[in-house]
Amino acid sequence: MPEATYSQALNMALREEMRRDERVFCLGEDIKDSTYGVTRGLYDEFGAKRVVGTPISEAAIAGAALGAAAVGMRPVAEFMYMTFMMCAMDQLVNQAAKMKYMFGGKAVLPIVYRTMAGAGRANAAQHTQSLEAWFSHAPGIKVVMPSTAYDAKGLLKTAIRDENPVVFIENKVLYATAKEDVPEDDYTVPFGKAAIRRQGRDVTIIGLQRMGEVALAAADQLAGEGIEAEVIDPRTLVPLDIDTIATSVQKTHRAVLVHEAHERAGFGAELVTQIVTHAFDYLDAPPVRLANPNVPTPFSRTLEELSIPSAAQVAEAVRTLLK
Amino acid sequence: MATLIQPASDTAASTGPERHGLSDARLLELYRTMLRIRRFEERVKELFLEARLYGSVHLYIGEEAVATGACAALEEGDVISSTHRGHGHCIAKGLELAPMMAELMGKVSGYNHGKGGSMHIASLDHGMLGANGIVAAGIPISTGAAMGFWVRGSQEVALCFFGDGGANHGAFHEGINLAAVLKLPVVFVCENNQYAQYHALQQDLPIENVADRGAAYGIPGVVVDGSDVLAVYGAVKTAVDRARSGAGPSLIEAKTYRFEGHFLGDPEPYRTKEEVAQARASRDPIVRFSAALQQMGISGVERLQEIDDAVRADVETAVEFGESSPEPGPEILLTDIYSGADADGRESSGEKTEAEQVVPRDRVTEVASREVRAQGPQAG
Known part of the structure; x- marks a missing residue:
């Protein structure tokens, strides 16, 4: 089993699915040369009609994927940065999400809208924003956030085989840093x-995507203090999967939510509501959210790092919660 | 600059209207389709005013020649996208009047089970990719349908109806440009009915014709008399043949006129009653085509009247069907949001998705037991 990065794992998924099903094709800006490597080499194998380079026209990309799906294809559209999806919101939310209903x-719309989010590469505010809550708010769209190379491949293959519009959010830091053995099968x-x-008895930390790593780092620190x-x-x-989350909170009695998106009306708010709904009687303290403190992502590396939760902050939040 | 296709009546004196090789039967079918649209819309208006039908309703009266001529140029398997003013496109593409009327009434027997209504009426089985409540939104969607045909190498063509207002939307530029650079098999038909909602087009368009914008994308831009069904057919047929041959998209602007307001209930403060009356008197596409059919000796008045009578009966049947159909029940409120999944996106029990055919390896415990190292934000 070869080691692969998150980016390579995504590439494997695309290649395998395009070989498996002729209806699958990719479209997007610069996908032939692939700025971040996810679609690298696909053009050489599949040609210009399966790896369709487009102008910088996000609304057209989103709508074209929808139209192609409506006539029986299985498009995988790429938005280079998640912030660029704001240029395509009508096609994504008013059209793709609502069409079936x-x-x-009668419409079956197997579309994957791939994109990249998260902070950590000094791309500044217009190239850095995690909008998973926006799309989670739109009935008709599924929202996927892989955090490991293994999951990146397996979830992308599931997304391509799904019969619905899927917003598939990749992480710009994890592309290179997340690597593990990824099966070729x-x-x-x-x-x-x-x-x-990670299993533990004292607190449940729910970390979205790269914040899962931050949560694990915090858990390592806490373990030295006897907190599991x-x-x-x-x-x-x-x-x-609220069942897994609620079961965990019923065991630990405490919950901490960590994500890179803004705190206000972020997905953490939904998680808190779901936890309170499903595990209220088990909670020893109100759930705690750690997130971007409602600020556009700053450019400066120093400021950018301060704008997303750190392992130290997560660990401190847990200590406070356990006092 | 756009090519101007002369209306049939201009050449009628010498040679008679150009029939583009259409048989007598097909010409009469065009007439029947235009009447189906007209009588359906007139009845919808009456029902709305009697409060027997509700919602946002935009009538196609006066523009029948555009949908009819354009859809007649399509083949089985071709698809269209439509606009908020979509009833005419539906009828021209072959949708049945009864489930259409039921949809307008929000009934479960409607094409969309009452979940769409006038502005979202659709039938993918007929290649009708939906009316659309958002101006110009069908342009990228039809471009995508054409992309789908192009990727799989099949011979279908997509045709996109949009309005003059849509020509000023960003989706117009993005969609047509994408279609043009890839030479996709799509035909863009701008129905220039002179008004974008309450706004006269000349206030919004700094050039004479929407079709002139074709030059910006390196595609043919053609102006046609949208009150002349044969002229529309001829222009669209040329564009459809071109698209099917792989030569790429065309932009056709059909100059037409909206006899009714933007929506039912529109007080029409932006134009005079005299202007509307003049248009109704001089450019009614059905009156014109009726005259052409008689001039060509294809039909007498009596035959045309018989067609009208039959169409009116069909419309009445549709009204009865709609009114006698049940209201949708609460059991369908939360269905149809996802394919193969419940309203929360969870896989529905009993329905196997394609993904389930490959048994996933349960990695949850495996990953949990493994140490995952946190990476610094600057890594990689």
């Missing part, structure tokens, strides 16, 4: 099944 169920990771990344944190990676936000 508006049409009385055909496997999928199901939607709606959270991963327990359970760390959960939801993997998909829509559908959400």
Whole structure:
């Protein structure tokens, strides 16, 4: 089993699915040469009609994927940065998300909208914003956030085989830093099944994507103090595996939510509500959110790092919670 | 600059209207389709004013020649995208009147089970990719349908109806440009009915014709008389043939006129009653085509009247069907949001998705037991 980065694992998924199903094709800006490597080499194997380079036209990319799906294709559209999806919101939310329902169920729309989010590369505010909550708010869209190379491949394959529009959020730091042995064989990771990344009895930390690593680092620190944190990676936000999360909180009685998106109305707010709904009687303290403190992401590396939760902050939040 | 296609009536004196090789039967079918649109819309207006039908309703009266001529140029398997003013496109693409009327009434027997209504009526089985409540939104979608045909190498063509207002939307530029650079099999038909909602087009368009913008994308831009069904057919047929041959998209601007307001209930403060009356008197596409059919000796008045009578009966049947159909029940409120999944996106029990055919390896415990190292933000 070869070691692969998160980016390489995504590439494997695309290649395998394009070989498996001729209806699968990619479209997006600069995907032939692939700025971040995810689609690298696909053009050489599949040609210009399966790896369709487009102008810088996000609304057209989003709408073209929808139209192609409506006539039986399985497009995988790429938005280079998640912030660019704001240029395509009508096509994504007013059109793709609602079409099936508006049409009385008769549209089957297997579309993957791949994109990249997260902070940590000094891209500044217009190239750095995590909008998973926006898309989770739109009925008709599924929202996926892989955090490991293994999951990146398995979840992308599931997304491509899904019959719905899927916003597939990749992480710009994890592309290179997340690596592990990734099987070359055909496997999928199901939607709606959270991963327990670390088991513990004292507190449940739910970390979205790269914040899962921050949570694990905090858990390592806390372990030295005799505090055992359970760390959960939801993997998909829509559908959400609330069962795994609620079961954990019922055991630990405390919950900390960590994400890179802004705190206000972020997905953490939804998680808190779900936890309170499903595990209120088990909670020893109100759930705690750690997130971007409602500020556009600054350019300066120093400031950018301060704008996202750190392991030290997570550990401190847990200590306070346990007092 | 755009090519101007002369209306049939201008050449009628010498040679008769150009029939583009259409048989008598097909010409009569065009007439029947235009009447189906007209009588359906007139009845919708009456029902709305009697409060037997509700919602945002935009009538196509006066523009029948555009949808009819354009859709007649398509083949089986071709698809269209439509606009908020979509009833005419639906009828021209072959949708049935009864489930259309039921949809407008929000009934479960409607094409969309009452979940879409007038502005979202669709039937993918007919290649009708939906009316659309958002101006110009069908342009990228039809471009995508054409991309789908192009990727799989099949021979279908997509046709996109949009309005003059849509020509000023960003989606117009993005969609047409993408279609043009890839030479996708799509035909863009701008229905210039002179008004974008309440706004006269000349206030929004700094050039004479929407079709002139074709030059900006290196594609043919053609102006056609949108009150002349045969002229529309001829222009669209040329563009459809071109698209199907792999030569890429065309932009056709059909100059037409909206006899009714922007929506039912529009007080029309932006134009005079005289202007509307003049248009109704001089450029009614059905009156014109009726005259052309008689001039060509294809049909007498009596035959045309028989067609009208039959169409009116069909519309009445549709009204009865819609009104006698049940209201949708609460059991369908939360269905149809996802394919194969419940309203929360969770896989529905009993339905196997394609993904389930490959059994996932359960990695949850495996990953949990493994040490995952946190990486610094600057790594990589």
